[in-house]
Amino acid sequence: MDEQRISWDDLRLVLAVAQAGSLAGAARRLxxxxxxxxxxxxxxxxGLRVRLFERTRTGYAPTPAGDD
Structure with missing residues (x-):
């Protein structure tokens, strides 16, 4: 089984997008x-083969997988 390892940088990225609600906001934070x-x-x-965020007109919102 081929597993995708998640790095601390990946976790910081996901957290920044979730908190900011946008890629631009996450970029500023990071x-x-x-x-x-x-x-x-x-x-x-x-790599994970799953969408972590729903792209909307108003920004990015976590999917159920992204919330986990």
Whole structure:
């Protein structure tokens, strides 16, 4: 079985997106670019094979999997 390991940086990224509700807000919190947050979140979700956030017009909201 091929497992995706979650790093502390991944956890900080998920927490920042959840708290900020947007990629731009998460980027400011983490001191990185919007593009970096987008790429890292996409890579994490692809590796885990699950969506962690619902993309809406008003921002990002955790999915049930993202809440866990």
């Amino acid at each position: 001191g990185v670019s919007h593009a970096t947050v987008f790429r890292r979140l996409a890579a994490l979700e692809a």
